[in-house]
Amino acid sequence: MTAFDIRNVDQEQLKNLHASLLDQQQVLLQKKLSLDLTRGKPSSDQLALSDAMDGILKNNYVSDSGTDTRNYGGLDGLPEAKAMAAALMGVNNDEVFIGGNSSLTLMYQTMQFLHLFGMGADAWQKEGNVKFLCPVPGYDRHFSICEEFGIEMVNVAMDENGPDMDQVEALIKADCSIKGIWCVPRFSNPSGIVYSDETVERIAKLGKIAAANFRVFWDNAYVVHSLSKTAPQLSNIMEQCRKHDTEDSVIQFGSTSKVSFAGAGLAWMASSKANLASFGKHLGIAAIGPDKVNQLRHIRFFTQHTSFEQHMEKHAALLKPRFDIVLSKLDQHFANSDALSWTVPEGGYFVSVDTQQGLAKRVVSLAAEMGVKLTPAGATFPYGKDPQDCNIRIAPSFPSLVEIDQAMDVFSLAVKLATVEKALAA
Amino acid sequence: MTAFDIRNVDQEQLKNLHASLLDQQQVLLQKKLSLDLTRGKPSSDQLALSDAMDGILKNNYVSDSGTDTRNYGGLDGLPEAKAMAAALMGVNNDEVFIGGNSSLTLMYQTMQFLHLFGMGADAWQKEGNVKFLCPVPGYDRHFSICEEFGIEMVNVAMDENGPDMDQVEALIKADCSIKGIWCVPRFSNPSGIVYSDETVERIAKLGKIAAANFRVFWDNAYVVHSLSKTAPQLSNIMEQCRKHDTEDSVIQFGSTSKVSFAGAGLAWMASSKANLASFGKHLGIAAIGPDKVNQLRHIRFFTQHTSFEQHMEKHAALLKPRFDIVLSKLDQHFANSDALSWTVPEGGYFVSVDTQQGLAKRVVSLAAEMGVKLTPAGATFPYGKDPQDCNIRIAPSFPSLVEIDQAMDVFSLAVKLATVEKALAA
Numbered sequence: 103m104t105a106f107d108i109r110n111v112d113q114e115q116l117k118n119l120h121a122s123l124l125d126q127q128q129v130l131l132q133k134k135l136s137l138d139l140t141r142g143k144p145s146s147d148q149l150a151l152s153d154a155m156d157g158i159l160k161n162n163y164v165s166d167s168g169t170d171t172r173n174y175g176g177l178d179g180l181p182e183a184k185a186m187a188a189a190l191m192g193v194n195n196d197e198v199f200i201g202g203n204s205s206l207t208l209m210y211q212t213m214q215f216l217h218l219f220g221m222g223a224d225a226w227q228k229e230g231n232v233k234f235l236c237p238v239p240g241y242d243r244h245f246s247i248c249e250e251f252g253i254e255m256v257n258v259a260m261d262e263n264g265p266d267m268d269q270v271e272a273l274i275k276a277d278c279s280i281k282g283i284w285c286v287p288r289f290s291n292p293s294g295i296v297y298s299d300e301t302v303e304r305i306a307k308l309g310k311i312a313a314a315n316f317r318v319f320w321d322n323a324y325v326v327h328s329l330s331k332t333a334p335q336l337s338n339i340m341e342q343c344r345k346h347d348t349e350d351s352v353i354q355f356g357s358t359s360k361v362s363f364a365g366a367g368l369a370w371m372a373s374s375k376a377n378l379a380s381f382g383k384h385l386g387i388a389a390i391g392p393d394k395v396n397q398l399r400h401i402r403f404f405t406q407h408t409s410f411e412q413h414m415e416k417h418a419a420l421l422k423p424r425f426d427i428v429l430s431k432l433d434q435h436f437a438n439s440d441a442l443s444w445t446v447p448e449g450g451y452f453v454s455v456d457t458q459q460g461l462a463k464r465v466v467s468l469a470a471e472m473g474v475k476l477t478p479a480g481a482t483f484p485y486g487k488d489p490q491d492c493n494i495r496i497a498p499s500f501p502s503l504v505e506i507d508q509a510m511d512v513f514s515l516a517v518k519l520a521t522v523e524k525a526l527a528a
Numbered sequence: 529m530t531a532f533d534i535r536n537v538d539q540e541q542l543k544n545l546h547a548s549l550l551d552q553q554q555v556l557l558q559k560k561l562s563l564d565l566t567r568g569k570p571s572s573d574q575l576a577l578s579d580a581m582d583g584i585l586k587n588n589y590v591s592d593s594g595t596d597t598r599n600y601g602g603l604d605g606l607p608e609a610k611a612m613a614a615a616l617m618g619v620n621n622d623e624v625f626i627g628g629n630s631s632l633t634l635m636y637q638t639m640q641f642l643h644l645f646g647m648g649a650d651a652w653q654k655e656g657n658v659k660f661l662c663p664v665p666g667y668d669r670h671f672s673i674c675e676e677f678g679i680e681m682v683n684v685a686m687d688e689n690g691p692d693m694d695q696v697e698a699l700i701k702a703d704c705s706i707k708g709i710w711c712v713p714r715f716s717n718p719s720g721i722v723y724s725d726e727t728v729e730r731i732a733k734l735g736k737i738a739a740a741n742f743r744v745f746w747d748n749a750y751v752v753h754s755l756s757k758t759a760p761q762l763s764n765i766m767e768q769c770r771k772h773d774t775e776d777s778v779i780q781f782g783s784t785s786k787v788s789f790a791g792a793g794l795a796w797m798a799s800s801k802a803n804l805a806s807f808g809k810h811l812g813i814a815a816i817g818p819d820k821v822n823q824l825r826h827i828r829f830f831t832q833h834t835s836f837e838q839h840m841e842k843h844a845a846l847l848k849p850r851f852d853i854v855l856s857k858l859d860q861h862f863a864n865s866d867a868l869s870w871t872v873p874e875g876g877y878f879v880s881v882d883t884q885q886g887l888a889k890r891v892v893s894l895a896a897e898m899g900v901k902l903t904p905a906g907a908t909f910p911y912g913k914d915p916q917d918c919n920i921r922i923a924p925s926f927p928s929l930v931e932i933d934q935a936m937d938v939f940s941l942a943v944k945l946a947t948v949e950k951a952l953a954a
Binding site: 141143144146149152153156157158159160161163170171172173174175176202203204206207210211214219243246247249250359363364365366384387388389390391392393394395396 | 567569570572575578579582583584585586587589596597598599600601602628629630632633636637640645669672673675676785789790791792810813814815816817818819820821822
């Protein structure tokens with residue numbers, strides 16, 4: 103099969119092609135598929151890598167540091183859990199706060215506290231309208247948090263180095279109601295790019311030009327989630343912040359949701375001691391402490407049973423073939439085509455594709471008719487509105503290899519159909 | 529030893545008594561005790577009752593209802609967990625929402641959502657000043673949540689039947705800015721009383737006279753935590769609400785924090801489906817789902833390993849001797865004395881004592897000097913202000929029997945010293 107290309111076809115050829123695609127669509131419709139490429143969920147095989155966590159305590163619930171993990175307390179986490187997270191995030195042990203099972207919850211709470219109460223500086227809500235920078239395409243759940251608190255989102259372009267920093271700096275200098283920026287710095291959701299060293303340093307320096315209550319939300323969700331050993335590294339933002347004396351301006355988030363169990367992992371945040379103290383003061387009203395037994399399970403698992411590095415290699419061995427199918431299918435159908443462009447991530451959970459302008463919704467709808475669920479078009483943009491209607495996020499981690507193969511054929515056909523429809527209507 | 533009584537002593541006898549008490553104080557000071565009666569923490573023996581939860585999954589992480597508990601999702605909890613909580617709370621399975629490890633967090637989130645966004649009715653913050661009724665003495669962490677959101681607390685008296693309902697109804701009728709009431713209906717914190725059937729019904733009827741966005745926070749923390757089989761039962765408030773068509777007006781909370789592990793239990797709320805849907809809508813912004821693996825552990829533990837009833841009997845067997853020491857010491861030192869009165873709880877985690885007016889702070893301070901930490905005087909009142917300065921909460925669950933014995937001698941001496949000091953100053 104040669105890749106799809108309609109740049110040099112005439113109207114008659116286009117009609118024939120359309121008819122042929124409709125025939126293919128009929129074949130796929132008859133298969134009555136029910137496939138799902140929507141969310142970045144680990145597969146059962148990945149989850150099974152951590153099954154040994156059950157029973158790992160062997161009736162010893164006391165941590166090395168002497169805490170009975172079964173009881174109340176320990177709002178900021180066990181020292182051993184902090185040390186584990188600190189090593190992953192590249193910060194000191196006292197710059198980590200261990201939460202429950204969800205970094206999303208920590209992000210929500212951080213935004214809530216900053217908005218309602220302030221953390222070491224004025225509460226955002228005191229200042230009236232608040233804005234947040236959102237590099238796009240991005241993560242829909244980040245955007246939902248802003249929306250929940252009535253925070254206005256401002257799109258910022260992304261390229262292969264991360265957010266367009268000229269744009270970011272200019273916006274911040276011009277408007278002190280901008281109180282933060284969302285970042286997924288390594289294997290960005292959904293583009294999979296890794297922020298360049300220069301971008302990381304420029305983000306660390308934003309604290310110099312922004313308002314005192316400006317905060318970078320550094321969602322390092324995929325910090326150890328590379329698909330190969332040669333994947334690009336991420337520069338240490340905390341080191342950059344120390345260099346520029348802006349430690350309060352960045353709050354990092356991470357978790358083991360895609361390391362151990364998606365729903366029963368450990369989440370944490372890392373920031374200046376001042377930020378964490380302020381966070382803890384408010385969290386202490388809402389909670390007596392996180393599940394320390396689960397912290398202990400993770401500590402034991404990653405010291406006695408395996409190492410993070412070994413464990414993540416096993417994840418990569420399960421994930422890489424899935425990404426490879428997606429990418430080879432895209433290549434097979436659209437190499438050098440102007441119908442579709444896509445990213446080639448070296449880690450994370452997503453492949454981001456761009457259709458021609460105005461076709462993403464149609465592609466998602468056509469794929470759905472053929473039994474393949476995709477993340478709704480627009481979901482990667484604030485308010486669900488992709489101004490170009492071209493970005494679609496593909497999440498290949500959960501389905502089986504056979505399912506991905508089938509789903510990508512459906513997806514490719516949907517792209518071709520939508521593209522031909524557009525050409526015919528032109 | 530006869531109980532302490534200074535009602536018929538003259539000034540000279542009082543001075544001699546004071547001197548003798550100071551001697552006793554010197555003896556206790558030399559013991560350099562370090563004892564703690566502050567918080568309602570389960571003892572290690574109690575926690576060990578649930579140690580079999582580790583390893584109970586035996587590599588089978590799939591619930592009977594077919595959910596892979598390791599993965600994301602299930603915001604409102606596993607069906608089996610809901611059924612378990614529903615049976616405890618006396619509601620239908622679809623009237624339960626399973627949270628993380630802390631009912632306090634669910635209470636905080638509920639108040640937050642009611643205040644900021646509203647749940648099926650106007651958001652409280654839209655209406656300006658908001659007030660909340662606080663039966664006193666009560667639970668300091670409830671009061672802290674109100675304070676966090678700037679909600680004004682109004683004290684309501686308690687008697688052996690629960691809150692003074694004449695006062696509650698009159699306040700609500702007179703002031704529509706009253707948006708709720710805190711209740712710990714069974715083995716109230718700290719008094720240990722159980723709300724009478726009439727009180728429960730009158731609380732269920734508050735929805736008839738209160739604002740549409742009024743909510744009863746029914747913290748049923750000690751629902752199955754009786755010290756004996758003859759402890760008084762609590763009337764089912766949901767049944768009363770159904771009778772009076774006020775299901776939206778009451779939100780129940782509960783957890784296994786004092787059943788399984790204090791820091792690693794299951795928490796839940798129970799209310800009308802409308803309230804839970806509204807709660808879930810907002811929680812879904814902050815979280816992808818609770819730790820379902822821990823839910824599965826609890827389900828297996830309480831079906832395969834033990835029953836709630838058997839398990840709570842084991843807790844009672846560990847707790848009752850501790851309460852017995854406290855009560856027998858109080859009897860021994862203060863039977864028929866006007867220096868101290870106290871409650872005799874049949875469940876829960878606390879004994880509430882009242883000193884003479886103006887002495888609670890002094891008693892806590894004297895006990896601290898002798899090495900016994902008590903909950904700060906005033907903590908059982910909003911803003912930490914006990915208008916009579918007489919209430920102290922004693923929490924005997926955590927220390928050993930020997931420690932409680934020692935601590936109660938210290939406490940009793942502190943009460944006597946403070947009482948004599950007051951009499952001398954009179």
